Amino acid sequence: LAKTTQPISMDSYEGQEVNITCSHNNIATNDYITWYQQFPSQGPRFIIQGYKTKVTNEVASLFIPADRKSSTLSLPRVSLSDTAVYYCLVGDMAGGYNKLIFGAGTRLAVHP
Amino acid sequence: DAGVTQSPTHLIKTRGQQVTLRCSPKSGHDTVSWYQQALGQGPQFIFQYYEEEERQRGNFPDRFSGHQFPNYSSELNVNALLLGDSALYLCASSLKGWEQYFGPGTRLTVT
Numbered sequence: 270l271a272k273t274t275q276p277i278s279m280d281s282y283e284g285q286e287v288n289i290t291c292s293h294n295n296i297a298t299n300d301y302i303t304w305y306q307q308f309p310s311q312g313p314r315f316i317i318q319g320y321k322t323k324v325t326n327e328v329a330s331l332f333i334p335a336d337r338k339s340s341t342l343s344l345p346r347v348s349l350s351d352t353a354v355y356y357c358l359v360g361d362m363a364g365g366y367n368k369l370i371f372g373a374g375t376r377l378a379v380h381p
Numbered sequence: 382d383a384g385v386t387q388s389p390t391h392l393i394k395t396r397g398q399q400v401t402l403r404c405s406p407k408s409g410h411d412t413v414s415w416y417q418q419a420l421g422q423g424p425q426f427i428f429q430y431y432e433e434e435e436r437q438r439g440n441f442p443d444r445f446s447g448h449q450f451p452n453y454s455s456e457l458n459v460n461a462l463l464l465g466d467s468a469l470y471l472c473a474s475s476l477k478g479w480e481q482y483f484g485p486g487t488r489l490t491v492t
Contacts, residue, residue, distance in 0.1 A: 310469070310485075310486070310488070311483075311485055311486070312385070312471045312472075312473070312483025312484050312485055312486050313424065313471075313483050314483065315480055315481070315482070318480070354423075356423060368414065368426045368429055368437050368439065369414070369416075369424070369426060369473075369481060370426065371416075371423030371424045371425070372423055373422060373423055374423050
């Protein structure tokens with residue numbers, strides 16, 4: 270499974286847009302990019318998943334350049350409740366054998 | 382629709398003891414995965430169960446074992462507990478291994 274690299278921590282303020290970039294230079298053709306969010310003492314929660322270009326849902330947007338060696342999670346107008354750890358994962362989602370490999374994640378702190 | 386549930390919420394055990402953690406998957410899900418999360422780290426994959434069999438296993442010793450029942454619920458057993466086994470144990474369920482839904486976890490403390 271492809272290894273990912275993301276910043277250890279980020280700080281932001283309420284109402285700002287936050288962009289978290291993840292590097293995955295060894296991504297394979299069949300790999301998808303998935304982001305999870307985790308609050309303290311809770312299990313991770315699926316945010317968004319994509320293969321190429323741009324994916325948007327009610328929570329976030331995911332931007333993936335043509336070479337797919339990196340991706341950017343964009344959180345619009347963050348609030349204090351967005352303070353959490355964000356994990357970028359890369360793996361083959363076909364065939365139903367997707368064990369999730371988590372890195373250390375990015376600790377996002379949103380300030381008033 | 383109930384999500385993934387885990388029991389107990391918290392547990393305190395002594396070194397050398399054995400522990401069993403339980404997980405009920407989200408309705409309609411047939412695959413259960415277990416993860417161990419140490420403080421300040423990302424979750425680490427232990428194993429995955431599908432059709433009552435262990436389908437994949439991470440880099441964990443044989444002291445960690447599991448079981449899946451016909452109703453898709455699952456148990457994680459850890460024998461001969463070590464201090465290093467203290468962690469948050471997460472269960473995740475999915476349908477045929479796709480998008481995984483995590484439970485709240487069981488906080489295990491080994492003293």
